[in-house]
Every structure is written in structure tokens, then in C-alpha cells.
Amino acid sequence: MKSATRVLVTGAGGFIGHHLVKRLKAEGYWVRGVDIKEPEFEPSLADEFELLDLRYWHNTLQATNHMSQVYNLAADMGGIGYITAKLADIARNNILINAHMLEACRLNGIKRYLFSSSACVYAGYKQNTADVIPLREEDAHPADPEAGYGWEKLFTEQLCKYYFHDFGMETRIVRFHNVYGPLGTYDGNKEKAPAAISRKVSLASDGDTIEVWGDGLQTRSFMYIDDCVEGLLRLMASSYREPLNLGTEEMVSVDQLVDMVCEIAGKKLMRLHDRSKPQGVRGRNSDNSRLRTVLGWEPKTPLRHGLEITYRWIEDELRKAGRVEEASLAYASD
Numbered sequence: 001m002k003s004a005t006r007v008l009v010t011g012a013g014g015f016i017g018h019h020l021v022k023r024l025k026a027e028g029y030w031v032r033g034v035d036i037k038e039p040e041f042e043p044s045l046a047d048e049f050e051l052l053d054l055r056y057w058h059n060t061l062q063a064t065n066h067m068s069q070v071y072n073l074a075a076d077m078g079g080i081g082y083i084t085a086k087l088a089d090i091a092r093n094n095i096l097i098n099a100h101m102l103e104a105c106r107l108n109g110i111k112r113y114l115f116s117s118s119a120c121v122y123a124g125y126k127q128n129t130a131d132v133i134p135l136r137e138e139d140a141h142p143a144d145p146e147a148g149y150g151w152e153k154l155f156t157e158q159l160c161k162y163y164f165h166d167f168g169m170e171t172r173i174v175r176f177h178n179v180y181g182p183l184g185t186y187d188g189n190k191e192k193a194p195a196a197i198s199r200k201v202s203l204a205s206d207g208d209t210i211e212v213w214g215d216g217l218q219t220r221s222f223m224y225i226d227d228c229v230e231g232l233l234r235l236m237a238s239s240y241r242e243p244l245n246l247g248t249e250e251m252v253s254v255d256q257l258v259d260m261v262c263e264i265a266g267k268k269l270m271r272l273h274d275r276s277k278p279q280g281v282r283g284r285n286s287d288n289s290r291l292r293t294v295l296g297w298e299p300k301t302p303l304r305h306g307l308e309i310t311y312r313w314i315e316d317e318l319r320k321a322g323r324v325e326e327a328s329l330a331y332a333s334d
């Protein structure tokens, strides 16, 4: 019975964790959410929500007590500007969270543990061109991941495998490719490209200029949040213990992403490409062959459709905050 299954979601105050809690509750699970902060935009639906800093051992023991399944989504992370600026902080904070979480889960007899890894584990030398060959799971080795954040994710993937090898602990490892959707951070310095571009377009008036990081030709694929959550539940229920891509194969350039958002907004805007800003790898796309084989499923939401929902939500938030009226000032203050 699902209601008897006690599920812990760490990072439940964050973007993916908050959506996952909603879905688990809708499915009838008993859910404990843990984070260092409450969700930003609406209250959590978790049966219990605890504010705990999971870098500390005693907190991971408390969080995992009397739980059956764990989705470990807590991480110090953000968009490319954030993760390239903070190498030591991010690597240290996340290795503390993840090493302590695994051991606490073992001691508390957790039945299934899911670790949220990232496409940032993939080798940089395989992502040097915009028309990149889609990344298969084996392309993470020989290792050349993103500095700091990516190295930590890659090492923790190994740690999950060691916990199965040494203790028989059931671990699942998901490699997300750029997740976007409503209720995600769109301002500050932790937002990702779809949210940042939606904010800039929303704040701009027809004919304005917005700043775009890099030359705009760098490529990525983006996964809508509902697909992400669906994939998480499916992977947790599966018997697959190796790392698995979770993303779409619909690759676009950043300029194409801007085109789509402008079209949704009904605005014609100029772009100023700032090549001094970090742009990450030149090209990245997911190869979903193994995902299709293992789960018999893959994310389906077209980017245009998911972006429309996301853009409208961000525009609405900015309107509620009284910022859309400041349209003509948007470029100057960005």
C-alpha cells in the first residue's frame, strides 16, 4: 500500500523536490520533506517538513529515521554562473550531504535510495561542438566532468555503486539534463537559462535589447518538470542500478531558445551576446536509448509547450511583484 510507504524527499524546498512531493502525495504516499528552506512559491504538501542542514551527520540520521524510500535531491547548485564561480563550496557542501546521506540510509535500513546526478558528469572533450553527438551513459568515462559540481556528482555516483557492492543497498542514479518549469527560481543568481531568458523577455518592451550569455550558438536539451517527476518515479520503481539519462533529445541553441520565448511573449527583441559570461560546454544533448530500453518510456513534452507554461508563470510572478511595468528599465538594470 502506497500510504504505508514512507518516502523522504530531500531538497523538498527546491524546484524538483517540491514538484516531486506534490506528485508523491497525489499518488498516496506518506512524505517527509527536508531542506534548509521552505519552498519559495507555495507551501509544501509533505506530511512532515523539517528544516535540517544535511551537511551535518546527526541531521541526516534524523531525516532518514523510519523512512522506506529516499529521493536525495538536496544540493548546493544553480545555473552555469553559480556553479562555475563556486568550486570549493559546492564540491564540499555536496560531498558532505551525499556521503552522510548514504551512510545514514544504510544505518536506518532504507530500502531504496535515489541520487540526483547531472549531465555535468559528462566528459568535456565529448561536448566541444554545438552539433554534439548525443551523450550516452558511458560517455562519462574517461572522466573530464564539470569542475567542482560535476566531479562531486561523478564521485557520488561511484559511492552509490559501492554501497550496493559492499552492503547490498538498493541505489538508483539519475542524470538530469536541464529541468525547467513553473515554481522554479527565475531570479537571484541560481536560475537556469529558460527561466533567466523568460524573465528578461518578460521585463523587456517590444524593440528592447536583452543580454544573452555566450554567442548564443551553444546547444542544450531541456526537460519539462512533469516529465522529470514521472521519470523519477519510474526509475525508483525499476530494478536498474546504473546511471541513467533523464532528459529530452530535442536540442536547441540558446538563440533558438530566445526565439521561442520571444514568440510566446509576442515581442521582437534585439540581443546583446556577452561572450565574457560563462556558457558551459559548447554542446550537450541526451541520448535516450538506454532510458527507452530500461523504462520503456521517455519525456514527451515539446519544449515549445513547456516553455509557454513556464513563461506565463514567470510573467505572472513578475506582474504580481509589480515588476512588469518597469519594462523599459529591464535592460539597463539586468
Ligand code: NAD
Pocket (backbone or CB within 6 Å): 010, 011, 012, 013, 014, 015, 016, 017, 034, 035, 036, 037, 052, 053, 054, 055, 072, 073, 074, 075, 076, 077, 078, 093, 097, 116, 117, 118, 119, 175, 176, 177, 178, 179, 180, 192
Ligand atoms: P534546487 O536548488 O531548486 O533544489 C535543491 C535544494 O537543496 C534547495 O532547496 C536547497 O535549499 C537544498 N539544499 C542545499 N543545501 C542543503 C543542505 N545543506 N541541507 C538541506 N538541503 C539543502 O535545485 P533543483 O533544480 O531542484 O535540483 C535538485 C537536484 O537535481 C540537485 O541534486 C541538482 O544537483 C540536480 N540537478 C538538477 C538539474 C536541473 O536542471 N534543475 C540538472 C541536473 C541535476
